[in-house]
Amino acid sequence: MDRYWLLTSTTYGNWLPGDARGFVGTLRDPLGARAIHNTPGTEYDRDNLRLREYARNNLRCPPIFLTLPQAQAMHCQFHETATHRKWKLCAAAIMAAHVHIVVGVLGDPDPEKVLGDFKSYGSRILNRNWERPASETWWTESGSKRKLVGESAVLAAIEYLRNQANPLVIWIAGEDQVPSKPAWLK
Numbered sequence: 338m339d340r341y342w343l344l345t346s347t348t349y350g351n352w353l354p355g356d357a358r359g360f361v362g363t364l365r366d367p368l369g370a371r372a373i374h375n376t377p378g379t380e381y382d383r384d385n386l387r388l389r390e391y392a393r394n395n396l397r398c399p400p401i402f403l404t405l406p407q408a409q410a411m412h413c414q415f416h417e418t419a420t421h422r423k424w425k426l427c428a429a430a431i432m433a434a435h436v437h438i439v440v441g442v443l444g445d446p447d448p449e450k451v452l453g454d455f456k457s458y459g460s461r462i463l464n465r466n467w468e469r470p471a472s473e474t475w476w477t478e479s480g481s482k483r484k485l486v487g488e489s490a491v492l493a494a495i496e497y498l499r500n501q502a503n504p505l506v507i508w509i510a511g512e513d514q515v516p517s518k519p520a521w522l523k
Contacts, residue, residue, distance in 0.1 A: 351434040355391070355392060400434070412508060415455060
């Protein structure tokens with residue numbers, strides 16, 4: 338593999354603009370100019386109650402929380418997606434409100450596309466087996482894409498996934514078998 342990534346995405350409505358944990362979005366600076374604070378290693382915006390309430394009031398449905406069967410279906414799909422794309426799935430952690438994936442890729446594809454493929458195929462399996470959400474999406478827009486440089490960074494990312502709180506599914510290459518698709522999955 339040429340590149341390794343730690344990819345993260347939250348489910349719809351679970352990490353809104355204005356969140357106290359921090360967020361990246363376009364805001365107005367004190368002089369009224371539009372600003373986006375998304376440069377790695379620099380401060381980002383956080384804890385904007387008015388923006389958070391505005392975003393919450395504009396949700397098209399309640400926040401989405403995945404169930405264990407949905408997480409298991411996505412886990413199978415993540416393996417299928419990686420195999421189809423000739424990527425190396427190193428680890429996956431699926432929680433009720435977000436997912437993490439450590440993946441190796443050939444070449445240097447846009448990490449937004451890599452994350453988008455996992456989310457897109459994950460959505461397809463969810464839409465086939467459960468009612469499509471009123472938001473028309475299971476996911477928040479975009480997500481985090483951290484390039485992992487060197488074996489120590491990949492191993493550290495895998496440990497980060499291993500230590501997630503309240504996981505529905507944790508899978509680490511070499512520690513568990515690749516899941517087989519349950520008969521109930523369409």
